[in-house]
Every structure is written in C-alpha cells, then in structure tokens.
Amino acid sequence: MSKSMYLLQAFTIGAVIFALVRQQPLILRLQVLGWTIGVSAIMWRYGVQGQLNFYSNDQNQYAAIVRILMTEAWPRTPQWWIEFSKIPFPLAAYPLALSGVHVALALKTVSLVCILVLTSDLLKRYETVRFFDQVRVTYITGCGLIGLFFSLLALRETMMMYFVFRYVTDRSIAGRVISLIILFLLRSHLAAALVLAEVVLAIWKWMTSHRSLGFGEPLALIVGGATLGTMLFSWRFASINNLNGLAQIKTPFSGNYGIAETLQVASNYAGLQFLTAHEAYVKMPILDLLLLRVVFSDTVLIPLGFTIACLLLGPSLRERHRFTLLAFSIYVSVVTNTDFNSFRQNIPFMPLMGVVILDAIHSRRVAREKSVTTSQAGALLLSGS
Secondary structure: OHHHHHHHHHHHHHHHHHHOOOOOOOOHHHHHHHHHHHHHHHHHHHHHHHHHOOOOOHHHHHHHHHHHOOOOOOOOOOHHHHOOOOOHHHHHHHHHHOOOOHHHHHHHHHHHHHHHHHHHHHHHHHHHHHHHHHHHHHHHHHHHHHHHHHHHHOOHHHHHHHHHHHHHHHHOOOHHHHHHHHHHHHHHHHHHHHHHHHHHHHHHHHHOOOOHHHHHHHHHHHHHHHHHHHHHHHHHHHHOOOOOOOOOOOOOOOOOOOOOHHHHHHHHOOHHHHHHOOHHHHHOOHHHHHHHHHHOOOOHHHHHHHHHHHHHHHHHOOOHHHHHHHHHHHHHHOOOOOOOOOOHHHHHHHHHHHHHHHHHHHHHHHHHHHHHHHHHHHHHHHHHH
C-alpha cells in the first residue's frame, strides 16, 4: 500500500470516529484528532511497513496474526489461540483488515476505540462538565499522554486498560467474567493476579471484620501481595519446567530475596523501574529514560500519587481501593521476576490507580468543606449568643 492510500484511510477513519463522538466531551474529539495526526506522522516518518518497528516490534506479531486470520489456514492448536495469538486484540482488528484497511491501521484503530470508550466511562463516572476537569480526569487515569501514545501503536495495552477497569467496575457477573476471559487471553498473569486478589480480599475482609489495622493496612496489603505474587511465579515456573510445583513455591522470606529485589518491587510504585532493572534489560541511556519520564510524566505521577493516596487513606480505604492495591502488588511481584519489568507492564492498572487518586482528592475536598461548614456554623452560634 502506498503512503497516500494509507493517509487516506487514516483520515477517513479519523473523520468517521470524530463524527461519532461529536456530541461527546471535547477531550474525546481531541484524542481522535491527536490519533489521526499521530498515526499519519509515524507512518510518514518510518514508512508503511517500517512503522511496525517504531517503539516496539511486537506490533509485527499482531499484524502477522491478523494476516493469518485473513487466510483460510487458521491454526488448530489450542496453545496458539490461548497463549500465543493474544486473540482478542487481532480479532477485533480482523473485520477492518478484511474490508481493505491496512493491517497496522486496523490494529491502531482498535487501540483508539479502547482508549475512547475508557475515557468516556471515566468522564461519566466523575460527571465532568468543564474542560479543565476533563483534562484532569483523563491525565490522572492514564488516558491522556501515555494512553494516547499507545493508541498510536498496534499494541494491546489500551485494550487491557479498558478491560481491567471494566472487570473492577462492572456490576454484572457476566460482564466481569467476559472481561476476565479477555484479560486471560491478552495476559494470563494479569488475570491470575485479579482473581487471586479477589479471593484473598474476601478472606482479608473476614479476618479484619472486627478489627482495623489503621494506616498499617496498605503496607500489609503490599507485603501480602508481594508474597503471593512471588509464590504464584515460583509455582508457575516450576510447573512449566516439569518440577514439583508445591515443593518449589518460594516467598520473599525464603531466601534469595534481598535489597535489590525489594527495590525492584518498590520502583514500580514510583514508575521508575528502569533505575532498578538489570543493565542487560535497559536498552536506552538512563538520561534518555529520565527525559522520557518528563515527557510522559503521568507514568511517574500516577503510580506515585496512587501509592501516596493509599498510604494516606489508610483506614479510609474503600474495597475497590484495597483491591487495586492488592492486585497490583501481586502483579508487580510476578513481573519483577521476569525480564519485562517496565512501566509498560503496569499500564493496565493506571486507570484504577487514577480512580484511587481522584477518590482521595474528592474525600479530602468533602472533609474540608464539612470542616468549613462546621466552623461557620460555630461562628454563627457564637455571634448569636
């Protein structure tokens, strides 16, 4: 396909989606506009084929899977469908690709739709009207800078962001089950962390029903989550390598877990994973990575704000806040045992982290307003007397 034809398709898709969201908040229209310009610029700079190597060559894998779906020779092995293909993402792009849209553009369109639907749900949740409030909610939940960036790529991150959010917030059991199945097919250990957090939190609620840990509860959830995640990884690793899974289960307290491992886990709560990663897995100079964190400041501010909010809320943590903290702690402790510990791994949790931050801001605002109202009422009583 020529560059001009690709541009025509990109602007046509952008125009159609823009028309569909024309009655929606302004921030959604800006996301569509930014996406249209962004995908066109990436293609123009790297070429129609070379664009799939921009940022991550994983995009080539998803494009290849879509092309396989477009043929009649579909793989018959369950492992391909369940583990390798990440099928929900390429399958969503399949109808567009079948209609003649370039495979890369079809995948990027799916990424855009996911971030738009997620943004819309978040704006409705916080009933934003003013444009400034729309920007604030979008930025704090990861749908702004980093979310828009990943909508420009043929990667599954924005789909995972959306379905993690749906799993936690959906009130219907069927909706939650569907979200969990999709997440399992997209990233199995992410789904496992969510399920394990669900079970453990139910037990935790029963154990603490008549007592409160106060401000120690967030730390207990972090330590508990890290322990469970390490156990989950060691069991899975042993199972894959045909070892005795139960005998190989480890915890952070069973040895070979020191300051370096602790810092690796802790760095995820501040979005600075590259500072603790092994140098063999850091592909860019530290200065460049720091500059990227300035450009994509939300990758640092969201996890850092989330951590601070959880620690400050302490006894005021809601069930959804506890779940997010525990699930993230389990997930992070699994990821840090692999070679892929980076901010990209944590992106699916950013909308939930943002929800915790926004809820904490709202709680403090309500408490402040109550305090002012009480003070004013006291002043009126004194003046009346």
